[in-house]
Amino acid sequence: MLELKQLAKSFGEHKAVDSVSFTLNKGEVLGFLGPNGAGKSTTMRMVAGVIEPDRGDVLISGNSVISQRREAQRRLGYLPEGAPLYRDMTPVEFLKFMAAAHDLTRAERNAAIDRVIADARIANVASRRIGNLSKGYRRRVGLAGSLLHDPDVLVLDEPTDGLDPIQKRAVRALIARMAPEKAILISTHTLEEVPAMCNRAIVIDRGRIVADGTPESLASQNPGGLEETFIKLTEASESEAA
Numbered sequence: 284m285l286e287l288k289q290l291a292k293s294f295g296e297h298k299a300v301d302s303v304s305f306t307l308n309k310g311e312v313l314g315f316l317g318p319n320g321a322g323k324s325t326t327m328r329m330v331a332g333v334i335e336p337d338r339g340d341v342l343i344s345g346n347s348v349i350s351q352r353r354e355a356q357r358r359l360g361y362l363p364e365g366a367p368l369y370r371d372m373t374p375v376e377f378l379k380f381m382a383a384a385h386d387l388t389r390a391e392r393n394a395a396i397d398r399v400i401a402d403a404r405i406a407n408v409a410s411r412r413i414g415n416l417s418k419g420y421r422r423r424v425g426l427a428g429s430l431l432h433d434p435d436v437l438v439l440d441e442p443t444d445g446l447d448p449i450q451k452r453a454v455r456a457l458i459a460r461m462a463p464e465k466a467i468l469i470s471t472h473t474l475e476e477v478p479a480m481c482n483r484a485i486v487i488d489r490g491r492i493v494a495d496g497t498p499e500s501l502a503s504q505n506p507g508g509l510e511e512t513f514i515k516l517t518e519a520s521e522s523e524a525a
């Protein structure tokens with residue numbers, strides 16, 4: 284469903300993403316892990332077609348984000364880092380706007396909006412101004428927007444950031460419900476939620492993949508579990524940054 288082919292992006296002299304390749308199949312929920320500045324968001328933004336790679340390509344259900352951009356984006360749901368834009372809209376207005384961008388018919392639109400409001404649990408704030416919502420609710424409005432067109436592939440940049448424990452659990456449950464029909468790529472800094480949410484994990488460091496396996500297999504490599512494996516794989520870049 285999702286294929287990254289030797290994806291690369293530099294900012295000036297700095298290689299943010301350095302030849303990243305992997306394939307994600309239906310039913311896979313991939314935890315995309317790495318220290319600050321490792322290249323996670325840059326990779327996700329290239330997958331979403333927000334920035335162009337210097338080299339490589341991304342196929343979404345067989346469609347290139349470069350040469351078949353519209354078809355590719357039709358099959359992709361993307362939750363960017365941070366809050367959604369359009370702070371002056373209400374969630375319902377934002378979702379109508381997103382539905383129009385996806386060319387949904389009026390009947391499809393209304394059904395889809397009802398579905399994602401329920402899934403993201405935002406009914407109680409649906410008529411308030413987005414700019415006045417808490418960080419967690421804004422995150423959930425963004426998540427609702429990414430799910431509206433029922434995409435094959437979901438790219439979620441820190442979807443549980445800013446959520447309280449109850450809402451984190453609700454988002455994990457939603458991801459688990461959607462997982463069998465989709466390929467889902469999730470970045471997170473919360474390693475404890477990886478085994479609960481993901482059936483595969485990739486660690487990226489200085490723009491390159493340094494580990495790819497199940498959360499259990501990565502955790503079993505060290506007595507301290509996933510956290511110790513993560514630190515060992517990425518400590519060189521931490522000391523470089525210091």
Ligand SMILES: Nc1ncnc2c1ncn2[C@@H]1O[C@H](COP(=O)(O)OP(=O)(O)OP(=O)(O)O)[C@@H](O)[C@H]1O
Pocket residue numbers: 294297299317318319320321322323324325326
């Ligand atoms: N628009 C940009 N211009 C210049 N440098 C950038 C830009 N976007 C990202 N970078 C740099 O590219 C590198 C990778 O950044 P990226 O945001 O992809 O990392 P990340 O793994 O998502 O980090 P974090 O966990 O902190 O969100 C960093 O060194 C960052 O400073």
